[in-house]
Each structure stands twice: as structure tokens, then as C-alpha cells.
Amino acid sequence: MQIQYYFDKPVSSKAEDLIDELQAAMCRNCQIYSSPVTTLKHENLVVTSVYAAHERAFEEENFSAWGKEILAKLRRLGCVLTFSLISNLEEPEKTHNDLKYHVLFARRYDSSLSDQHGASIALLNLPLSDQCKDQVSAWVAKYNACDDLWLSLNELELSAYYQLASVKSELSILGRTICKELEEASNTPTYYYLFKYWGLKNLETKRLCPGCGCSWCISDNAQADFFQFEFKCDRCRLVSSWSLDFTDKKKARIGSWQK
Numbered sequence: 190m191q192i193q194y195y196f197d198k199p200v201s202s203k204a205e206d207l208i209d210e211l212q213a214a215m216c217r218n219c220q221i222y223s224s225p226v227t228t229l230k231h232e233n234l235v236v237t238s239v240y241a242a243h244e245r246a247f248e249e250e251n252f253s254a255w256g257k258e259i260l261a262k263l264r265r266l267g268c269v270l271t272f273s274l275i276s277n278l279e280e281p282e283k284t285h286n287d288l289k290y291h292v293l294f295a296r297r298y299d300s301s302l303s304d305q306h307g308a309s310i311a312l313l314n315l316p317l318s319d320q321c322k323d324q325v326s327a328w329v330a331k332y333n334a335c336d337d338l339w340l341s342l343n344e345l346e347l348s349a350y351y352q353l354a355s356v357k358s359e360l361s362i363l364g365r366t367i368c369k370e371l372e373e374a375s376n377t378p379t380y381y382y383l384f385k386y387w388g389l390k391n392l393e394t395k396r397l398c399p400g401c402g403c404s405w406c407i408s409d410n411a412q413a414d415f416f417q418f419e420f421k422c423d424r425c426r427l428v429s430s431w432s433l434d435f436t437d438k439k440k441a442r443i444g445s446w447q448k
């Protein structure tokens with residue numbers, strides 16, 4: 190989507206600050222994903238491109254209290270906002286008749302909530318408080334930061350991986366708390382996706398649920414689509430996939446069930 194901010198006079202630095210603040214508020218409210226990109230700034234006009242949650246993401250009712258406050262300030266500066274769809278590269282939102290559960294899985298340019306087939310679910314469609322949506326976007330930012338650190342800094346590799354893979358990490362605890370709130374709001378069981386990179390080659394099917402220590406392998410097909418999870422525990426509301434690297438026994442312990 191593209192957002193155009195038209196002003197009746199040249200764009201001031203105060204107006205630019207408010208635009209930045211509005212876009213931060215929309216991001217925190219799960220109306221848009223990732224940081225917007227400013228594509229044009231010229232005299233009375235600023236244009237930004239964003240990944241929007243859906244076509245109605247910018248209707249007044251979908252703004253948080255914080256967002257509405259900034260909108261009012263911008264309008265007092267003579268700003269008129271228009272929103273236009275420039276492309277929709279994603280598949281249209283699918284509806285499935287066999288909806289059984291949702292999955293929380295951090296994605297950079299799409300909703301972090303999906304159905305069990307991987308179709309994204311816009312959080313704006315659920316009866317959630319501003320605070321809850323803010324918590325989700327903060328969790329997604331933390332998850333992506335850990336993912337980046339894990340891949341880019343050798344000295345922080347294991348600490349960042351622990352956050353992603355251990356059910357006891359601060360990141361996972363926050364994510365599972367969010368799952369409970371989303372489950373309540375959607376009235377649909379909501380599972381937390383637990384990442385597992387290192388594993389033990391011949392013991393994958395014997396992996397135990399890291400939440401309760403029970404058997405949780407439901408498929409030995411490691412070639413399955415991502416959303417056909419090989420591990421699922423209904424009691425702990427956890428799902429996980431086959432490990433990807435079997436070369437380090439010590440690292441394979443991270444995220445495993447510990448008595």
C-alpha cells in the first residue's frame with residue numbers, strides 16, 4: 190500500500206516527525222508490518238510505501254488511541270491522507286473450512302498469526318486491545334532481532350539461539366503469553382512455534398516436548414511443508430519442525446526437554 194500525505198503548505202519538520210510517529214503507531218498496532226519506506230518527499234507531499242495488514246487497515250476504527258491522536262494532530266496541520274493499493278503480491282487471504290488451530294510465528298512482512306495451513310490472519314480482525322497488539326509487534330521485533338543476531342554475531346550466537354529455541358527463554362515466555370491472549374480473543378487453540386536448528390540425527394522422532402516431557406512427534410516426514418509441523422503438543426500449545434543440523438551434540442541440547 191502507498192500512503193500519501195498532502196499538506197496545504199510545504200512540509201515542515203514537525204509534520205515529518207508526526208508522520209514518523211504515526212507510522213510507528215501503525216506498526217505497533219499491527220496495521221502495517223516492518224518499517225515503512227519513504228518513496229517521495231516533495232514540497233507539499235510525502236509518500237510512503239508500507240506492507241499493510243489488509244485493505245481496511247487504515248480505516249479510522251482500526252487505529253489505536255495513540256494513532257488517532259497523531260492523526261488529529263496531522264489534520265490540524267492541514268494534512269489530508271490518502272491510501273492506495275499499489276500491489277498485492279501475496280495470495281489473497283484464504284479461508285479454510287477445517288480451521289482447527291492458529292500458530293504464532295514471527296514473520297517480517299506479514300501477520301505473525303496464521304491458521305494451521307499457513308494462511309495469515311490479520312490481528313485487526315480479532316477483538317484485541319491496543320495493548321495486546323502493541324505486545325505482539327514488540328515480540329515480533331524482538332524475535333527478528335534474535336534471529337539476526339543468531340545469524341550474524343558469533344559471540345552472541347548461542348545466547349540468541351537460546352531465545353529462539355528454548356521454551357524457558359524470555360522471548361518464548363512472552364510469545365506463549367501472547368498465544369494465550371490470542372486464543373481467548375479468537376476462541377481458537379493457538380500454538381507457539383518453537384524453533385529447533387540443532388538436533389540428534391537418529392533421535393529426532395524421540396524428541397520430547399520441552400514443555401512437559403511427553404512424546405510429541407506426529408510425523409517422521411522431514412520433507413513436509415513448513416506448516417505441516419512434525420512436532421505438536423496440544424497440552425503445551427507448542428509446535429516445532431525437524432532439526433536442520435545434526436553435527437553438534439552439545440548444541441542439540443539447547444531447547445530439548447530438561448527434567
Ligand SMILES: [Zn+2]
Binds near residue numbers: 403422423425426
Ligand atoms: Zn507438552
